[in-house]
Amino acid sequence: MKPVPSLCKVGNTLDIFVGKWKTIILLHLLIGGTKRFSELKSLIPEITQKVLTAQLRELEEQDIVERHIYPEVPPRVEYSITEYGKTLQPILNMMHEWGESHKQHMNEKQKRQDDAMANES
Template sequence: MSKLKHSRFDCVPGCSVEAAIGLIDGKWKCIILWHLLEKQILRFNQLKKHIPNVTQRMLTNQLRELEQDGLIIRTVYPQVPPKVEYQLSQLGQTLTPILIALKNWGDTHISLYGKPIELESNLPLKEITYPFVLSLSS
């Protein structure tokens, strides 16, 4: 029996939230995007070291989807052994305030689930809190 494959864009017409979440949906995508935001450019093995619980196959699949969706850029250098680097695209960089807001939210509410792991980062995380006003009326 074959699995029915759905596009990440299968959503209610006009539902931008569903479409946006469809792009970053996946167990590792936001974490991959976070590490690329934090470190700028990473090779596959560097990403794997930053995300030790992800399998090689899953990391490959998530990177492919992020690249297909235009959120990251994959650069292959013609050398032996092959060198491949990943970085956020311009579109991916527009997720910066969202990723930082998620990080800040997690830092604030992590006590519900445990203690956060301190990571080295040059990003001014605490300077950016909630850069938006949520309005549910339309």
């Protein structure tokens, strides 16, 4: 079956990943399992608390991440990947592999350009 660009659903998938930190959050939860909010914040020190909260809420709304609140004092909140969210793992793996390949491709391209400039001198 040939894809029809006007009916393409790649954008639906990309919408899940929109947000600078979502893929990193997902990978931490997929690889490291359930995490408390403070653990995620420690694992991603560059993210602000506000942004981490917003990204987690968006992932929760998409049924990718679930939040568990434990009735303790102080309350304990943990985040984990839903079964549905785990279906993103092969996509993330493929994106990682393509990213590695692209990085190598661009390094080789730069080397060819550098060699061409050196030969012109």
